[in-house]
Structures are given as structure tokens and as C-alpha cells.
Amino acid sequence: MAAQYIDFETLKYFLYDLHGLEDVLEQERFVDHDKESLDLFLESVKEFSDRELFPYFKEMDEKPAYHKDGAVHVHEQVGVMMKKGGEMGLISGTFDYDDGGLQLPMMVYTASAFIQDAANNHLPGYVGLTLGSAELIIHFANEELKSTYVPKMLSGDWGGTMCLTEPQAGSSLSDVVTKATPTDEGYYKISGQKIFISGGDHQYADNFVHLVLARIEGAPAGTKGISLFVVPKKRPDGSGGLTPNDVTTVADFQKLGQRGYCTTHLGFGDTDDCRGWLVGEAHQGLKYMFLMMNGARIAVGRGAAAIATAAYHASLQYAKERPQGRKLTSAGKKDLDQGQTLIINHPDVRRMLLLQKTISEGSLSLVLLASKYYDLKETVKDPKEKEKYSLLLELIIPMVKTYPSDMGAHAVSNGLQVLGGYGFCTDFILQQYYRDIRIFPIYEGTTGIQSLDLLGRKLIMENGKALEYLTAEVMQTIQNASNYDELRPYAGKLGEKLQLAQKVITFLTGFAQKGDFERFLADATPFMEFLSTITMSWLWLDIGTHAKKTLVTGQKTYSEDFYESKIHAMKFYFKYELPKVNGLAEILTDEESLTITGEKEIFH
Structure with a gap:
């Protein structure tokens, strides 16, 4: 039997029926693709994942990446991933034909990567980071850099990374101190250190192309003075060979989870012979990097959704097989004459499984929707439509990255709880998903x-225009749901929460209007949870409405139970998750401020 770590029917239902991939395929860029060919592509990715990814998932955790003698050593499946990733178009898929790509829609690439992430989340990052760094070179570098590096990256022969973080800077990129010194020979000398570099070194790539943020001597302070450089581990020697480029693998971080996905500490220029080539214009590095960040943040949300999905299927399988306890009789007592019941029959276990289902499937819907916005903003011709999809994407991106990650971890925790004591033991896989x-x-x-990005930038960008677009989308779903008696109460509940959101936003933006930005943003994280939960309720109402319409019209692709299960999951989300926004609203509109630094020290 094929490995059960995703529900392929749900993935295809969301991709084609719910989010309308075929609307995207109507765009000129994707004219060569159709549903049949893309189905074949996704099925080949699933078959590859069943064979080469899922069987090695536990083993890669037990035999983690490690650093020895100046190099990082990883599991042999990384070599398979790089080679097959190149052959199957898993690195080049979304790129232009002219750049060696397949011009796949982001929606399809996201679906294919979701399958891989669910099968074994330790492996897709190696090709994903190579894709991201190649994309930066394609978009912003000159033709010489493109022709020198991109073909070998897309084939999987060379790996790629993005090097932002430094030991003293963390997330504060304005404090980057890696230095770039110009020379008369067209390259810069690079010196500095970078940490937390995913996929930064291993034995299964002939070379690594590092995209490095650095500061040219004399550059302006802060983020405005940061430039982007191509810094290969080995540089071309001019005669078809490669020579070391003074890039040192200092260490590999030993981690709580994703132990098969190496995370390196790199040193540049220890012997003053590390050469880097400027990408685009000087002092534009962060701008270039952030233009690629939407794709990276969709990828993080996608990966988290995939792990939550795989964990759900593992705990669901356990609940269907594990007998324990007995169902209560009508008298409220256990009938000891009856045999043990499967734990999936206990209401509290069903509650935990439904929580996992609604979070994981809702998160998948969210990342596919973001991918659709990404595709349409890039391909539609009408300026008004382009603006709409661009603003919608910008607004939801922080939620796309955050909700699957935070709530996915909560979902996996519930999955571990379904297994009880076994969930905490290494004999079962839930503890690995949790880590x-x-x-x-x-x-x-x-x-x-x-x-901070959601509340401080995206919500108020262009005088709240993105929020207006999103509100219109939600209102359309509420209107559609109201056509069905069964769904009308849920449409009403979501409408009430939209009004509550307006109240909360008005309260918080009042601080910004008064110039009190610290108070405005002090509770940005509770606000993220607040708006994300409302957004997810919208997506679940949309799923429920589409399923109900399908049942009413009788135009079913899948079984009746399939659609009924989606409606049931929607109702669960509205009962158990949506009401939480009331408590969050109370927190967000409370006048008292308890987290801003004051005159008195409160931590002792």
C-alpha cells in the first residue's frame, strides 16, 4: 500500500476545484500546460516521494548531518534529491523557458513541493534554496553571472544558498558587517561570517553558489548600505576548472529537529582571497532579496502545512488501530462486558483529530491561495487586476508564513497527544514531526x-486598500454561503467577526495616528492570531460553500462522504476556533500597556 502522509484527493480538490487552477492556466504564460499534463507531473512527484523521500524520513533524523574535517556530511538521499530534483524540474519548474525552466504556475510548484515536504521535510530544502538563489541571479545579475552559474544550479550539480544572518546581527539585517572591498579586476574581496545557512555545504554538490549580503566599504549605514554578491565556494579558474574561493565551512549546527537538513556556519575570506561578484546595483541587496521573499514565505507556510498534514495522517492511522477503554452507555457508565473500543470513537480524540484536520487542510488552502495570487499578479494584463492580486498577496503573506507554522505546531502537539505516552517515544513518528x-x-x-509586518506595514499600506480588497473577497464568500440554509448561520458569524475586526483595527491604528508607534505595535502578535483566525474562517466557509454547492448540483468528482467531511470540518472550525477571536479582541482593545519598557525594572 502507498505511504499515507497526504490526502491526494484533498490536494487536487483544493488545487483544481476550490482555487481554480484552470483560471491561472488561461494566462498566456501557461498556455502550454493543461490539467492532464499537470496531473501526470504531480503523480510523478508523489511516486518519487513514496520511493525516495518518505522511506528515509526517520533514518535521516537518526543519522543527522555533521561537520568533520572542514566539511559537512549528509545522508546519501541528499544526492538523490539534488540529481532527481534537477532532472524532474523541481529546481527549475517555475522559471522561464529561456532560463531552462518549465514555466509552471506557482500553484503547481507549491502543490508538488507540498507532497515532498509531507513525505520528508529534511530533503526539499536542498533544492528549494538552490532554486531561490538561482532565481536571484536570473532576475538581477548580469548575463555573465547567469551563464556561469545558473545552468549547473538548475541541473542540481551545484547547490545554492542565501546568506543573510550573522552572529551579532540575527534578524537585524541593518547590523550586517560582512565586508566587500572593491578591486580593479571586476570582483570584490569578501570577508565576514554567516550563520544558520540552510543547505550550506555537503558532499553531493560539486560547488555551492552563495548569495551573500555584504557592505561595500563606505556604504551608507543601515539596510540602505547592503549589497548582494555571488560568492561561490569554488570559483571558475578561466580554463573550465574550479579553484577554492576561500569559503570555509566552520561548523554545522546540531538541532532539535530537521536534523537531516544541514544548517551551516560559513566563513568568508580567512586568507584574504574570497572573491564575490556584485549582483545588480550597489546598495540594493536587501531590496533584491526581499523581492524574492514572498516566494520564500509561501514555502515556509507550505512546509509547515505539510508536516502538520503528515502528522495528522500518522495520528489518524493510530487512532483507527488502537483499542483502549469502552464507550459510555446511555446510563453514563462503561459496559465492561463489551470489548475495548478503538480510540477514534472517543469524543476527545475526535476533537483532537478534527483540530489537526482543520488546521492542516486550512493551511494548505491558504498557501495555494497565496500561490494563485502570486501567479495572477505576475501574468494578468489588466493593471487594476494586477494591483488587486499584488495587494492581496502582500497582505496575506505574513499570515501565510505564520498561521501554518504556529498553529501547525499546535496541531502536531495534539497529534502527539492522541498517541498518549507512545507519542513521546521514538518508536512512533509523532515526536519527530513535533521536533x-x-x-x-x-x-x-x-x-x-x-x-510587525502585518500590522505595521501591510494593513495600512496604500491607506488600507489591501484590507478593502480582502474584505470584499470575504463578503463575496459570505454572500455565497448565505444561499444555503445549512450554511447561513456560519456566514452570519463570520460577518459579525468582520465587524469586530474593524473595531479592533480602528482602536489600534488610533495609536499610530497619534505617533505612538510602540503602543500601536506592542500587541502585533496577538493581532496576527486574531486576523489569521478570521481569515482561516473565511477559507473554511469557502470550502464548506463549495462542497455544499457540489452536493446540491450533484456534479461530484469525489464521494459524497468526501464533501460532507469538508462541511463537518468547517463547522468544527467555527465552533472551536473562531470564538477565540473574542478573547483576542478583548486583549487588543484593553487600554492597559504591560509589555513596554518603563522606568521600573519588572524582571528580577
Whole structure:
């Protein structure tokens, strides 16, 4: 039997029926693709994941990446991932034909990467980071750099990384001190250190192309003075060979989870012979990097959604097989004459499983929607439509990265609880999913940073225009749901929460209007949870409405139970999750401030 770590039917239902991939395929860029060919692609990715990813998931945790003699050693499946990733278009998929790509929609790439992430989240990052760094070179570097580095990266022969973080800087990129000194020979001498570099070194790539943020001597202070450089581990020697480029692998971090996905500490220029080539214009490095960040943040949300999904299926399988206890009789007592019942029959276990289902499937819907906005903003011709999808994407991106990560970890925790004591033991896989997902609220800007971005930038950008677009989308779903008696009460509840959101936003933006920005942003993280929960309720109402419409019209692709299960999950989310926004609203509109630094020291 094929490995059960995702529900392929739900993935295809969300991709085609719910989010309308075929609307995206109507765009000129994707004219060569159709549903049948893309189905074949996704099925080949699933078959590859079943064979080469999922069987090695536990083993990669038990035999983690390690540093020895100046190099990082990783599991042999990393070599398979790089080679097959190149052959199957898992690195180049979304790129232009002219750049060696397949011009796949981001929606399809996201779906394919979701399958891989769910099968084994330790492996897709190696090709994902190579894709991201190649994308930066394609978009912003000159033709010489593109022709020198990109083909070998897209084939999987060379790896790629993005080097932002430094030991003293963390998330504060304005404090980057890695130095770039110009020479007369067209390159810069690079010196400094970078930490937490995912996929930064291993034995299964002939070379690594590091995209490094550094400061040219004399550059302005802060983020305005940061430039982007191509810094290979080995540089071309001019005669078809490669020579060492004074890039040192200092260490590999030993981690709580994702132990098979190496995370390196790199040194540049220890012997003053590290050469880097400027990408684009000087002092524009952070701007270039952040233009790619939407894709990176979709990828983090996607990865977290995938782990939560795999954990759900593992705990669901256990609950269907594990007998324990007995069902209560009508008298409220256990009938000891009856045999033990499977734990999936206990209401509290069902509650935990439904929580996992609604968080994981809702998160998948969210990342696919973001991918659709990404595709349409890039391809639609109408300026008004382009603006709409661009602003919608900008607004939801912090939630796309954060909700699957934070709530995914909560979902996996509930999955572990379903197994009870066994969930805490290494004999069962839930404890590994629990450890693996914990990094996702930290990747690509922590929850706190994403929350500041959502409240402090995205919500108020262009005088709240993005929020107007999102509100219109939600209202359309409420209107559609109101056509069905069964769904009308849920549409009403979501409408009430929209009004509550307006009240909360008005309260908080009042501080910004008075210039009290610290108070405005002090509770950005509770606000993230507040708005994300409302957004997810919208997505679940949309899922429920689509499922109900399908049942009413009888135009079913899947079984009746499939659609009924989606409606049931929607109702669960509205009962158990949506009401939490009332408490969050109370927190957010409380006048008292308890977290801003004052005259008295409160920590002793």
C-alpha cells in the first residue's frame, strides 16, 4: 500500500476545484500546460516521494548531518534529491523557458513541493534554496553571472544558498558587517561570517553558489548600505576548472529537529582571497532579496502545512488501530462486558483529530491561495487586476508564513497527544514531526517579525486598500454561503467577526495616528492570531460553500462522504476556533500597556 502522509484527493480538490487552477492556466504564460499534463507531473512527484523521500524520513533524523574535517556530511538521499530534483524540474519548474525552466504556475510548484515536504521535510530544502538563489541571479545579475552559474544550479550539480544572518546581527539585517572591498579586476574581496545557512555545504554538490549580503566599504549605514554578491565556494579558474574561493565551512549546527537538513556556519575570506561578484546595483541587496521573499514565505507556510498534514495522517492511522477503554452507555457508565473500543470513537480524540484536520487542510488552502495570487499578479494584463492580486498577496503573506507554522505546531502537539505516552517515544513518528515543525515559526522572519509586518506595514499600506480588497473577497464568500440554509448561520458569524475586526483595527491604528508607534505595535502578535483566525474562517466557509454547492448540483468528482467531511470540518472550525477571536479582541482593545519598557525594572 502507498505511504499515507497526504490526502491526494484533498490536494487536487483544493488545487483544481476550490482555487481554480484552470483560471491561472488561461494566462498566456501557461498556455502550454493543461490539467492532464499537470496531473501526470504531480503523480510523478508523489511516486518519487513514496520511493525516495518518505522511506528515509526517520533514518535521516537518526543519522543527522555533521561537520568533520572542514566539511559537512549528509545522508546519501541528499544526492538523490539534488540529481532527481534537477532532472524532474523541481529546481527549475517555475522559471522561464529561456532560463531552462518549465514555466509552471506557482500553484503547481507549491502543490508538488507540498507532497515532498509531507513525505520528508529534511530533503526539499536542498533544492528549494538552490532554486531561490538561482532565481536571484536570473532576475538581477548580469548575463555573465547567469551563464556561469545558473545552468549547473538548475541541473542540481551545484547547490545554492542565501546568506543573510550573522552572529551579532540575527534578524537585524541593518547590523550586517560582512565586508566587500572593491578591486580593479571586476570582483570584490569578501570577508565576514554567516550563520544558520540552510543547505550550506555537503558532499553531493560539486560547488555551492552563495548569495551573500555584504557592505561595500563606505556604504551608507543601515539596510540602505547592503549589497548582494555571488560568492561561490569554488570559483571558475578561466580554463573550465574550479579553484577554492576561500569559503570555509566552520561548523554545522546540531538541532532539535530537521536534523537531516544541514544548517551551516560559513566563513568568508580567512586568507584574504574570497572573491564575490556584485549582483545588480550597489546598495540594493536587501531590496533584491526581499523581492524574492514572498516566494520564500509561501514555502515556509507550505512546509509547515505539510508536516502538520503528515502528522495528522500518522495520528489518524493510530487512532483507527488502537483499542483502549469502552464507550459510555446511555446510563453514563462503561459496559465492561463489551470489548475495548478503538480510540477514534472517543469524543476527545475526535476533537483532537478534527483540530489537526482543520488546521492542516486550512493551511494548505491558504498557501495555494497565496500561490494563485502570486501567479495572477505576475501574468494578468489588466493593471487594476494586477494591483488587486499584488495587494492581496502582500497582505496575506505574513499570515501565510505564520498561521501554518504556529498553529501547525499546535496541531502536531495534539497529534502527539492522541498517541498518549507512545507519542513521546521514538518508536512512533509523532515526536519527530513535533521536533521538525518547531523551526517553522522561526524561519524567514520569526512570528514576531511577521506580526510587525502585518500590522505595521501591510494593513495600512496604500491607506488600507489591501484590507478593502480582502474584505470584499470575504463578503463575496459570505454572500455565497448565505444561499444555503445549512450554511447561513456560519456566514452570519463570520460577518459579525468582520465587524469586530474593524473595531479592533480602528482602536489600534488610533495609536499610530497619534505617533505612538510602540503602543500601536506592542500587541502585533496577538493581532496576527486574531486576523489569521478570521481569515482561516473565511477559507473554511469557502470550502464548506463549495462542497455544499457540489452536493446540491450533484456534479461530484469525489464521494459524497468526501464533501460532507469538508462541511463537518468547517463547522468544527467555527465552533472551536473562531470564538477565540473574542478573547483576542478583548486583549487588543484593553487600554492597559504591560509589555513596554518603563522606568521600573519588572524582571528580577
